[in-house]
Every structure is written in C-alpha cells, then in structure tokens.
Amino acid sequence: MKIWPDCIPCILKMSLGVARVAMKDEDQVRRFMEGVLRLKYFNGKNQKVTSPDVIRDVWSKVIQVTGEADPLRKVKEVQNRKALATYPKAKALVLRNRDPFLGAVKLAIAANSIDAMTDVKGEAPEEIIKKWNKLEINRKEVAEFKERVKKARKVVYLGDNCGEIVFDKLFIEVLLAMHPVDITYVTRTLPIMNDATLKDALFMGMGKVAHIMENGVPEHIPGTFLKRIDPELKKLIKGSDLVISKGGGNYDSLTEEEKLKGKTSFLFLAKCFPYCQLHRVSLNAPVIYNF
Numbered sequence: 234m235k236i237w238p239d240c241i242p243c244i245l246k247m248s249l250g251v252a253r254v255a256m257k258d259e260d261q262v263r264r265f266m267e268g269v270l271r272l273k274y275f276n277g278k279n280q281k282v283t284s285p286d287v288i289r290d291v292w293s294k295v296i297q298v299t300g301e302a303d304p305l306r307k308v309k310e311v312q313n314r315k316a317l318a319t320y321p322k323a324k325a326l327v328l329r330n331r332d333p334f335l336g337a338v339k340l341a342i343a344a345n346s347i348d349a350m351t352d353v354k355g356e357a358p359e360e361i362i363k364k365w366n367k368l369e370i371n372r373k374e375v376a377e378f379k380e381r382v383k384k385a386r387k388v389v390y391l392g393d394n395c396g397e398i399v400f401d402k403l404f405i406e407v408l409l410a411m412h413p414v415d416i417t418y419v420t421r422t423l424p425i426m427n428d429a430t431l432k433d434a435l436f437m438g439m440g441k442v443a444h445i446m447e448n449g450v451p452e453h454i455p456g457t458f459l460k461r462i463d464p465e466l467k468k469l470i471k472g473s474d475l476v477i478s479k480g481g482g483n484y485d486s487l488t489e490e491e492k493l494k495g496k497t498s499f500l501f502l503a504k505c506f507p508y509c510q511l512h513r514v515s516l517n518a519p520v521i522y523n524f
Contacts (some may be wrong), residue, residue: 234485236512237507240284242273243350248291251426255295255304261337265298283485285456292425293452303424305349305416311353312347312396312427313429313436319358320399326362327403334379337400340365343521345393345480346398349426355396362482371514376519378498381523382408385474388416389466390443392478392489398429398437399424403481405442416443417469425453428482456486459493481508497524498511 248269254260258439273279274287278281278344295304303309323340332431333384345363347355382388389407392398398418405416418439434445449463457478459467478487484499499522501508 234283234488234511235285235311236274236280236284240287241277243505244284244287244291245269246312247353247426248249248289251295251305251349254308254353255298255301257392258261261298265294268294268298274320283486283524284488285454285458285486288426288456288482289452305353305427306424308349308354308428309371309395309429309433311398312394313433314397314425316347316358316399317437319362320403323358323362323400324329324403324406326366327407330366333407334382334411335370335375336366337404338375338378338505338521339368339370339519341400341404342370342500342502342521343380343396343481343499346504346517347394347427348480348504349394350481351504353427355394355427355430358396358399368519369521371521374523377523378521381475381496381498382414383412385414386422387469387473388475389470389473389475390416390418390477391421391448391479391483392418392429392434393483395427395429395433397479398434398439402437402439402442405439407422409442417473418443418445419448419457420445421455422449422451423453425455428455438501449497453481455481458486459490479499481505484522494524498522499524 252265258264269291272290284410343361356407415519420431420434431447440483450461478499480501484501501520503514503518503520
C-alpha cells in the first residue's frame, strides 16, 4: 500500500513521540524534527512510496541524533518483560475459550496495539487481555483463514512488535495443537522502532514452538519487501503453503507483492483512516485480510 495523505501526520507524530523518549534534551528533539521535516516525503510531491520506506529515513535520523544503534532498546525490554508476565493468564483464558483458535487469533491481533507508531511505550499487556474477548471480528475472514491454516503444512509467520510476539507464540501453540505444521517465525535483522529482532524472539522462547529466522534486510525498515529479504527466506516463502503477516508495516509492504496473493493472511489492528476505509471497519478494530 502506497502512502495516503493521512500517513504524513501519523509518521510525524510517531517521530516526535520517539524523540521525546529516545533523546536527551529539547535541543536534540528540535534538531531531529528539523531534519525530518526536510525529508522529501513531507513536501507532498513523493506519494509513490510505502510507509516503511518513509519510516526508514526518519529512523536513520533518530540513530544519527541519538548516536544509538537501537534507540528504543530499554522500551522494548520493558514491553517484553510485561508481556511475558501475562503469558500464563493469557494461555489459560484462550484454552478455556469455546473456540481456542478464535480466541488466540483475536488476542494475537489485539496485541498489535503494542506499537511505537501509535504509542511509543505501547498498550499495557494486561489491558489487552481485559478487552480481547470483546473484540468483534469478521467471522467470514476468520473461517477462511482457519481453512488456510488447516490445509497448510509449511507456514512462514512474519512477526511485528516486541511484547506482541508473546501472543504470537500462544497463537502458534494453538495452531500446532490443531495439526502438525512446520512454522518459521521471522524477525527484523536490524532494530527499527519497537519491532522484534532475533534477540527478542529468543528471549520470549519462540524457538520452542517455531524455527526463528531474521529477514536479512540490511536496512532499518519496518516492513517486508521480497526484493530486499534474505534469499533463503525468499525461497521459504515461495515454498510455503501460507504466509501469516502481522502488523501494518508488513501489510503496507507485502500488499504490493502480487505473487503472494492466494497464500497470505494479514493480521492487524485498523489504527488509521486508510485501514478503516479499505476494510470497512471502525478505528482500532481487528482485521484479518486473506490476500
């Protein structure tokens, strides 16, 4: 998905939010925002790019100003610890659900609210658990997604944010209980915002339920572009029966890939007007989009 006019103020808001958390003083924040506003995307003339492309260039300025390779490292560590602490309760609730698959997928999508794009520190995991079961989701899309899962033997699962991946792990456990399936969980290679890296996935114990692999992209970019990923991952995706894609960044980048149609299911929250408009849902509604 190419950027909409709505993406510009959204990215600017995220930029300032990150600056307030990652930078030492107001001078740094001002210098950073001056640099961001000089980027070509914010003059309204370059609309043929995706949001992850814009965020990549913003993030390079975050790194430049802070001098940190992973400016939100401490935030991510807190998100991981808090989410991990809620895992036993979340698992018990899902397994007691009349339909564990529906319960687990709704929780995995609800956890997409742990997102630096909308709130640098993310929604508290305990708040996610309180409201996940009340979320309304398109049952037709759920049924189609469930059928795809039942038929799949090789799955590539593209992760998104820290903290959120605890609930991805729980969802994967439910999938494995349905039938034997070979799952590869993919993280970012380089740190970007609060997106999960290999280190985060290992800390969460993802290796107990899936193979873990970095995407191999040599850029700080919050998305997945087939032309930029590791050749081995590209081969895995090509040979997979199903690609499960979490979050807006992966959605924005992979909906540009026609060759993935028919085998990709996107799971995310509709956090902005474009998503709501495209999928005919209310703000912050859960979305399953079987591409």
